[in-house]
């Protein structure tokens with residue numbers, strides 16, 4: 001019958017219309033900003049820098065190695081190295097960034113910087129309400145705007161952050177064990193050397209010239 | 217002091233003489249520029265059409281408005297660095313773009329994705345196909361004047377799949393997920409259950425969609441025998457994907473190339489026999505149903521294990537000199553990446569064989585003799601994304 005297809009379609013639309021009052025699956029609209037969906041754990045938006053401890057400037061994990069700057073496809077990271085060094089999480093002296101800027105208006109949220117960073121220093125944020133009326137400065141974030149604590153990282157990506165922490169702790173333990181082993185080996189080598197030195201050559205005799213005795 | 221400013225007259229149409237068979241002027245034809253800011257052109261795309269009354273007598277597609285030097289940029293960034301750019305080719309199907317690119321780099325560097333990664337790739341690619349095909353049907357209907365309803369139903373379902381993508385890759389559309397020799401992250405907890413649920417519910421939506429559209433008389437009147445693409449022309453113009461299969465040619469790279477692990481799945485390749493717009497619509501719905509079969513099996517069989525080849529590396533990736541071509545059956549057709557490496561950190565040559573672009577080249581042949589309103593529908597049925605056409 002001519003028109004039966006249209007009627008079938010109409011029935012379908014009506015079912016959806018009525019269904020939207022009773023069926024959760026058909027009522028999918030979320031009234032942003034009054035309502036918000038919870039973010040997925042994996043969701044990503046723009047990068048931020050992680051710091052450990054309470055002092056952001058001191059605890060910044062970034063060592064200004066500039067790998068991310070080189071790898072970022074649209075080249076939106078800008079780093080200047082500082083001349084002073086500070087110890088990193090395993091106690092090695094490392095450089096730190098003097099300037100670390102990310103231009104969010106250029107960043108395409110690709111996460112390549114996170115993947116290439118060997119120091120777990122840069123991670124993806126989930127903050128998305130970033131609109132600003134200032135087209136140039138407003139979206140150019142500096143080191144001070146970018147650093148966020150490890151606790152914050154744990155809050156937004158709990159699983160990933162826990163993995164990262166475990167990895168860092170493992171590395172640290174390894175480094176410490178290595179340092180200890182190194183120290184022991186050094187001590188042993190030194191002791192051996194001393195022992196070796198002690199056998200053929202007699203211990204140096206006290207100097208013949210007596211120290212001047214302080215008199216009262 | 218006054219300055220004279222000459223405003224260039226922008227001409228959007230011109231009237232040309234119509235020549236009769238004996239060489240004399242018979243009447244007038246109208247040359248119109250459709251687009252680039254025309255809502256029906258799926259982006260910034262222009263068609264210079266010559267109309268005799270309402271009938272199209274000549275059509276010239278003009279593209280390049282969205283050109284952003286993709287290939288040149290890829291040749292100057294690292295191999296990994298152009299992975300996120302491939303997302304932006306066909307921004308509806310970023311995961312299949314990722315796969316095609318990863319596949320050709322894997323061929324170049326001799327990497328092999330592990331079992332689990334292959335399964336993840338199949339699952340995400342087939343989900344992408346569902347998204348693309350249902351939305352395409354929605355857009356096609358929108359081009360016919362069904363403002364919104366079918367498209368919104370398609371978007372409702374697409375949203376669920378995009379949620380899956382977000383939970384897995386972190387982004388809804390620009391996924392940047394596949395890596396050379398595997399995938400970036402493993403599936404999060406509960407993802408497979410969620411995916412199974414969505415796949416199980418999808419046939420119901422397809423039935424609903426078909427109830428709404430497939431037998432609708434207006435749709436039939438607007439699409440049957442419109443924009444017929446003959447078999448020979450389709451082959452000669454190297455058309456691929458649903459467009460080619462709608463003309464009745466059994467050519468699906470998932471069957472022909474058997475890349476990845478596609479030989480393990482049992483599915484059929486739907487074929488049309490008229491090659492008109494209606495066949496192209498129908499093929500897509502049928503392909504969705506076949507994709508669901510693949511998905512059901514893949515979601516049931518996916519093994520545990522590593523997700524990336526241990527030989528793969530993130531920093532300092534330099535494949536040895538050589539060339540490789542990797543192609544997959546993207547939702548729009550054969551998507552291929554041709555790479556030449558000179559041993560350096562970035563490709564010496566990088567070329568994309570974009571299905572939208574090549575499928576668009578026969579637009580004129582399909583449109584001649586039809587009315588302007590049909591041109592819009594025919595263009596809609598080609599399924600183009602300008603990000604991929606212009607690159």
Ligand code: SF4
Pocket residue numbers: 061062063064065066067068069079116117118119120121122
């Ligand atoms: S964020 Fe990471 S890769 Fe970038 S400079 Fe700092 S340590 Fe290096």
Ligand code: SF4
Pocket residue numbers: 046047071072073074075076077102106107108109110111112113114
């Ligand atoms: S997310 Fe991508 S574009 Fe943004 S800073 Fe990192 S590497 Fe650059």
